[in-house]
Amino acid sequence: MKRIITLAALACLAVSSYAQQALGPGTGIVSPEINPDHTVTFRYFGPKAIKVQVTGDFLPTRAVEYEVEGHKLTFDAPGVADLKEGPKGIWEYTTAPLTGELYSYSFLVDGVRTMDPSNIYQNRDIATWTNIFLLSANEGDPGWYYSVHDVPHGSVTHQWYDSPSLGKQRRLTVYTPAGYENSKARYPVLYLLHGSGGDEEAWSDLGRTAQIMDNLIAEGKAEPMIVVMPNGVWFNQAAPGEAVNMFQPTMQNSRSQSTAEIEESFPDVMSFIENNYRVAKGYANTAVAGLSMGGRQSCMLSLSYPKKFGYVGLFSGVAVPDGNEAAFDAVFAAHPKLYWIGCGKSDGIMVNSRKLKEWCDSRGYPVTLYESDGGHIWRNWRTYLTLFAQQLFK
Amino acid sequence: MKRIITLAALACLAVSSYAQQALGPGTGIVSPEINPDHTVTFRYFGPKAIKVQVTGDFLPTRAVEYEVEGHKLTFDAPGVADLKEGPKGIWEYTTAPLTGELYSYSFLVDGVRTMDPSNIYQNRDIATWTNIFLLSANEGDPGWYYSVHDVPHGSVTHQWYDSPSLGKQRRLTVYTPAGYENSKARYPVLYLLHGSGGDEEAWSDLGRTAQIMDNLIAEGKAEPMIVVMPNGVWFNQAAPGEAVNMFQPTMQNSRSQSTAEIEESFPDVMSFIENNYRVAKGYANTAVAGLSMGGRQSCMLSLSYPKKFGYVGLFSGVAVPDGNEAAFDAVFAAHPKLYWIGCGKSDGIMVNSRKLKEWCDSRGYPVTLYESDGGHIWRNWRTYLTLFAQQLFK
Numbered sequence: 001m002k003r004i005i006t007l008a009a010l011a012c013l014a015v016s017s018y019a020q021q022a023l024g025p026g027t028g029i030v031s032p033e034i035n036p037d038h039t040v041t042f043r044y045f046g047p048k049a050i051k052v053q054v055t056g057d058f059l060p061t062r063a064v065e066y067e068v069e070g071h072k073l074t075f076d077a078p079g080v081a082d083l084k085e086g087p088k089g090i091w092e093y094t095t096a097p098l099t100g101e102l103y104s105y106s107f108l109v110d111g112v113r114t115m116d117p118s119n120i121y122q123n124r125d126i127a128t129w130t131n132i133f134l135l136s137a138n139e140g141d142p143g144w145y146y147s148v149h150d151v152p153h154g155s156v157t158h159q160w161y162d163s164p165s166l167g168k169q170r171r172l173t174v175y176t177p178a179g180y181e182n183s184k185a186r187y188p189v190l191y192l193l194h195g196s197g198g199d200e201e202a203w204s205d206l207g208r209t210a211q212i213m214d215n216l217i218a219e220g221k222a223e224p225m226i227v228v229m230p231n232g233v234w235f236n237q238a239a240p241g242e243a244v245n246m247f248q249p250t251m252q253n254s255r256s257q258s259t260a261e262i263e264e265s266f267p268d269v270m271s272f273i274e275n276n277y278r279v280a281k282g283y284a285n286t287a288v289a290g291l292s293m294g295g296r297q298s299c300m301l302s303l304s305y306p307k308k309f310g311y312v313g314l315f316s317g318v319a320v321p322d323g324n325e326a327a328f329d330a331v332f333a334a335h336p337k338l339y340w341i342g343c344g345k346s347d348g349i350m351v352n353s354r355k356l357k358e359w360c361d362s363r364g365y366p367v368t369l370y371e372s373d374g375g376h377i378w379r380n381w382r383t384y385l386t387l388f389a390q391q392l393f394k
Numbered sequence: 395m396k397r398i399i400t401l402a403a404l405a406c407l408a409v410s411s412y413a414q415q416a417l418g419p420g421t422g423i424v425s426p427e428i429n430p431d432h433t434v435t436f437r438y439f440g441p442k443a444i445k446v447q448v449t450g451d452f453l454p455t456r457a458v459e460y461e462v463e464g465h466k467l468t469f470d471a472p473g474v475a476d477l478k479e480g481p482k483g484i485w486e487y488t489t490a491p492l493t494g495e496l497y498s499y500s501f502l503v504d505g506v507r508t509m510d511p512s513n514i515y516q517n518r519d520i521a522t523w524t525n526i527f528l529l530s531a532n533e534g535d536p537g538w539y540y541s542v543h544d545v546p547h548g549s550v551t552h553q554w555y556d557s558p559s560l561g562k563q564r565r566l567t568v569y570t571p572a573g574y575e576n577s578k579a580r581y582p583v584l585y586l587l588h589g590s591g592g593d594e595e596a597w598s599d600l601g602r603t604a605q606i607m608d609n610l611i612a613e614g615k616a617e618p619m620i621v622v623m624p625n626g627v628w629f630n631q632a633a634p635g636e637a638v639n640m641f642q643p644t645m646q647n648s649r650s651q652s653t654a655e656i657e658e659s660f661p662d663v664m665s666f667i668e669n670n671y672r673v674a675k676g677y678a679n680t681a682v683a684g685l686s687m688g689g690r691q692s693c694m695l696s697l698s699y700p701k702k703f704g705y706v707g708l709f710s711g712v713a714v715p716d717g718n719e720a721a722f723d724a725v726f727a728a729h730p731k732l733y734w735i736g737c738g739k740s741d742g743i744m745v746n747s748r749k750l751k752e753w754c755d756s757r758g759y760p761v762t763l764y765e766s767d768g769g770h771i772w773r774n775w776r777t778y779l780t781l782f783a784q785q786l787f788k
Contacts, residue, residue, distance in 0.1 A: 118642075120642060121634060121635060124514060150638060152561070155551050156553075159550075171547075172788055178554075239526075240515060244542050244543065248514060376623075
């Protein structure tokens with residue numbers, strides 16, 4: 001019997017191996033290779049290539065200036081490094097030692113952007129796929145928080161809710177902390193909003209929300225909480241592949257979006273969560289935060305519902321005080337536990353982040369502005385979530 | 395105020411648009427384009443390319459012979475078609491009219507396999523990424539069942555369970571049908587196992603399980619049920635990116651796997667589900683099915699626990715009767731409600747699928763063998779799930 005089962009097993013394997021070989025390149029090259037000294041080696045098999053480069057966020061950035069309506073803004077473009085051709089057509093490049101982070105990169109082969117065929121790890125940001133790798137160098141490094149450790153793990157659920165105010169079913173993602181299922185306790189809620197062109201999978205995939213929360217909670221640095229990640233593009237239902245139409249997401253999609261629809265429809269999200277989860281309700285148990293467009297939405301939500309959110313996090317996205325003074329006065333009259341702004345020093349949004357901070361200072365409203373290096377990038381948003389989550393519900 | 399908010403919004407958009415442009419090619423080309431007559435047009439911008447081809451499962455397959463331990467087997471390799479160069483370096487190919495299906499493809503540019511830069515829809519099968527598109531031509535087509543329709547949607551949860559017999563935490567995926575959250579009812583359970591090299595995301599991503607179940611249940615063709623998709627590679631914890639180590643999945647990974655570990659540890663999965671979900675327990679409410687390696691595992695699970703699974707589905711993977719006669723006798727002594735084998739006519743596993751069917755026939759054991767076209771491919775496994783799920787718990 002054993003032999004015959006083995007044969008059947010082998011046949012299964014052989015067929016599928018073949019299928020895999022027929023589809024994939026199967027070069028046998030290891031790339032990226034994380035070396036013991038935390039340098040990272042990239043390899044590419046390109047015997048016919050003339051020039052092979054890697055572009056990624058672990059290389060020194062190039063500051064690129066651009067203008068929006070007369071405002072001069074700066075964007076940090078990822079750096080570029082050349083791979084060197086070695087024996088057998090294998091190109092190679094090794095970085096300087098890196099700190100623990102989740103890094104993104106692509107290859108440029110004779111100028112054409114291509115994925116690393118040796119690395120299955122990749123992420124989609126709006127309409128762009130890039131390869132990623134996770135370096136968990138030292139405990140406490142950002143990369144350490146984004147990695148999976150042997151700690152109690154929460155659950156991540158993708159589900160649908162009815163939005164009467166938008167007239168459709170919509171999809172959202174919910175993180176519940178370890179132990180939620182076997183407890184009778186009620187948990188505070190963080191509503192966490194993505195940026196323009198994103199969807200309800202952005203924070204769980206690109207943002208590593210589950211890993212950050214698992215690790216912070218296991219270390220006792222964050223309170224166990226429910227994290228709700230809705231879809232913030234009001235005319236979409238769900239992420240690509242999960243929606244009725246097969247759309248191609250773009251930034252332009254969101255351009256016609258006013259924040260009004262999110263403000264008006266947000267109670268649909270909150271009542272779904274409050275009716276379906278064991279939620280500790282109320283101001284002191286409810287937080288809202290978001291990145292870029294979602295930061296602006298979070299700000300507008302705090303202005304629209306000044307007594308709803310005891311904690312507000314604006315990551316590289318704000319509304320400015322001008323014309324909103326009375327609404328901001330109402331926000332701070334309720335004495336929020338935390339009004340926290342995070343922004344990169346080379347992010348174009350810094351101008352308005354500082355403007356809001358200065359105005360709040362002038363009124364004596366307690367606002368934290370955390371100025372990080374870098375620009376309008378996920379690397380910063382993961383860090384902001386890690387910092388913000390530790391200050392909630394305490 | 396409006397103007398200033400708009401400016402802040404524009405700045406958010408501009409920064410991110412730029413970031414996107416810097417990373418992606420932004421060719422503005424539409425590919426694939428699904429035409430009203432259900433032909434599909436592929437486009438690729440390659441002004442310097444000499445030859446551009448598309449390879450996909452919508453093209454006539456090429457039968458490729460290979461041998462495993464003296465057994466001649468045949469694999470259906472995807473077909474290849476040439477794109478034709480048109481103005482401005484844009485290459486184009488249009489298919490014949492296609493039936494509704496979820497199709498996979500890649501480009502071959504001067505012989506090098508590359509993704510379609512205009513299509514963000516892609517799937518990972520073990521270590522290979524391919525582009526996909528979903529054609530929902532007519533109601534009742536396979537592609538119609540894999541599409542999202544405006545019907546009540548179930549939830550998909552990724553969570554962790556403790557496996558004392560494997561000595562580690564492991565991740566699984568659970569589909570609960572629409573209405574589960576707001577009901578007190580108990581639901582029957584289908585345990586659904588992936589193939590060699592796969593993980594707990596294979597059936598939900600490549601298999602479109604949630605969409606198939608949502609649509610079948612909405613039409614009244616399947617009973618509302620819980621579908622549990624565990625990780626069937628006993629020495630892994632979780633899918634790539636969700637595990638403690640950053641591994642590169644391969645078929646070889648599974649080669650050292652005996653089915654014994656899955657049989658021994660499967661009660662850990664079942665008791666987790668029965669303790670955490672409202673499960674209708676017992677033989678008549680419990681099904682197990684799997685593809686390839688998971689088909690063999692399902693068969694072995696039925697042999698190990700003949701009174702556990704009233705419904706058994708073996709998709710392109712079986713154990714043979716030789717040496718297992720007494721165990722198979724015990725399986726059929728319990729009178730399973732359904733013992734169902736699905737296999738492709740050009741799948742190497744067909745030899746053993748027919749062997750099992752014939753042996754069962756000779757003993758008078760009721761077994762269904764569904765022989766489909768094609769080979770050892772996901773397209774068949776999605777169809778088998780669609781057929782199998784309609785026969786459960788009735």
